Amino acid sequence: MTHQENATATPVNPPVLFVNRLLASLPGKDRRQILASCESVELHLAEVISEPGDRILHVYFPTDSFVSMLTPADDHAGLEVRLVGHEGMIGTPLILGVEVTLLRTLVQGAGSAWRMTPEQFAAALRQSSALQGVLNRYLFLLTNEVERMVACTRFHVLEARLARWLLMTQDRAHSDRFHITHEFLASILGVRRVGVTKAASALQQRQLIRYRRGDIEILDRARLIDAACGCYGAAEAMYERMLG
Template identity: 70%
Template structure:
């Protein structure tokens, strides 16, 4: 099984606040008016996602949606004659289970936990109720879907035109953002699958980044040493994706 590991607690009746620097909140929920957010959270349950946990497989009915807080999840194309390719990486900026917003109950992607941690889980039925009751949630998720579609198109271009080293730098930056840490664990096998390249390609790219003192990578343990330098090494897709999210949702 492919997996990487990256190493809500609120007082009773306390609603997570987007302005709090001391807790990792889901940005979709934090952007909602307080009354909407509180009602939605009463319909959610906190869960701990484990590295390598498969939330859903292609063709399965979507029974729950997840709002990650300090976990993150890969959505991967169905394996056929290859190991699959990561389409989206979702952390506390988004939601897992977005087809339900469009009324689609079946997923076409494999949903795999890449970074362990907490998330809010809501049943598909409850999400339907929430969308009917909260115009703010509906508007926010519509905008998020627009961002995802644009990011998906960006990922296609990135995979086709950008070199492995730049794509690896972009993936590491995205993972660091969602892990909320400069240190995490990820294997060559996972990186090769997520980037759609052979393991030797990942080895060469990681070695190049390490020789430039941008990262330290040994036995799957990654440390980001120079974020600014890593950003300069990454393809422009990272900045484009971040900018799009900020323009549409912030």
């Protein structure tokens, strides 16, 4: 997969110190202990963190980076089942004691993340009941998200699904602008390229986005939310209730 096939964030404001929301939700003592075991790393555009069946080598808590979690399919680049940024973590099977992943993990937006080894993560879980509680709730949210995604893919029109994906990407990119091709959008949404072209054109004609040669700018977030399926607001509201 080439660099141009992936979404990249384009800063539009002065740099901001971003945090990982899972870690930020912990009591100060627990958070400091966990961060003491982490190292700060940069995730690079199009970097593949893991492939299906790989042993999990690290846990990541993104801050201003974000990744796609893709499930493999025959003759298909993979359908996106999760978009993870500063609200989440990479390496969730380790919460349940599972050391391998079944998903392809691909960096969509370059940036920083906190990283720790599986051994350090296991020690942190043993030492912090607060971390265990937060991550148990996070796992519940992920389960709900996957269930909602199945229904969304089956019942919601492509234009609304595309609007939802653009909003989710904007949230994680911390930017109104990013780059992504029709080909990659079609891949992660599980549709033909012509369908994405029509849906993006419809959003552009309504002056919700500007789209030219893969460069996307969100022009009217409020109206784009109205254009998206209700899955967008529902998922975010549940996150706020349980982890906000």
